[in-house]
């Protein structure tokens with residue numbers, strides 16, 4: 001049993017706060033000059049330039065699904081912000097643009113299937129050996145099968161969940177274990193590690209002209225995982241957030257549009273901004289979430305959809 005003496009009254013609390021405030025206001029101890037690191041609770045916004053907050057210098061970012069599409073574009077974003085980049089993908093080789101990435105930053109391509117846990121674990125060990133640690137991770141590997149619900153073969157539904165849900169789960173778990181192990185080698189003592197999952201607007205609403213029941217539900221699972229891990233890993237100083245794009249111009253969308261002739265027009269007209277998204281539209285958000293610019297954000301989602309998620313007037 002706790003005795004009443006263990007609690008302080010509201011009046012005592014008020015008094016304590018007043019005393020601390022008065023000590024701060026009238027203290028004779030010199031306050032830090034602008035080029036000194038301020039103590040907790042002091043005016044950090046005066047001493048940290050906003051552009052520095054976005055820097056990924058000295059960090060290694062692992063990106064699944066980075067052979068092409070959104071993953072490759074976000075690899076460029078991380079590299080341009082100063083990171084070293086490790087790309088993991090099931091494809092035997094990356095898109096030709098990978099050669100341009102190599103000129104910007106130290107990077108390496110690893111052929112790895114995110115559904116193969118043991119293989120993925122070995123790949124993460126190799127990344128650790130090659131780069132010395134993992135400070136950030138983007139999970140962009142994914143597929144989007146398009147077929148009416150009543151016709152979906154269970155084997156293909158399982159494959160979609162294996163890649164989009166379990167692949168994301170395995171990747172996040174392996175990355176987080178490395179981040180915990182690496183804490184002693186942190187870039188800055190108070191820096192956070194960051195996992196950015198690629199969700200989808202499909203977790204929130206059905207998409208006109210598409211039949212993607214297993215995809216929608218798999219992205220709903222990713223969004224739930226973001227919230228759970230955001231909470232569960234917060235004490236380890238690992239932040240977990242997601243970017244949920246709308247319709248972005250990549251092979252994944254073009255493959256669906258190939259067998260649905262009316263879809264191309266829908267993809268342009270359905271978003272309130274009346275255009276498809278470009279991979280460029282996602283780059284800044286990825287750097288924000290990977291960097292200390294988002295140091296107090298976890299368990300969150302950035303929807304980049306041209307307004308698609310919000311609804312429509314006509």
Ligand SMILES: NC(=O)c1ccc[n+]([C@@H]2O[C@H](COP(=O)([O-])OP(=O)(O)OC[C@H]3O[C@@H](n4cnc5c(N)ncnc54)[C@H](O)[C@@H]3O)[C@@H](O)[C@H]2O)c1
Pocket residue numbers: 064065066067068069070071088089090091112113114115139140141142143144163167198199200201244245246247248249250251252253
């Ligand atoms: N393009 C869009 O409009 C859009 C919208 C919302 C969300 N997304 C999501 O963005 C992510 C990337 O999509 P994209 O448009 O760049 O597609 P994409 O097909 O261009 O690229 C996906 C990449 O994932 C890789 N991949 C697939 N299965 C894999 C596996 N088992 N192991 C490792 N790698 C694997 C592919 O080889 C490919 O390089 C996906 O998760 C997708 O669901 C895309």
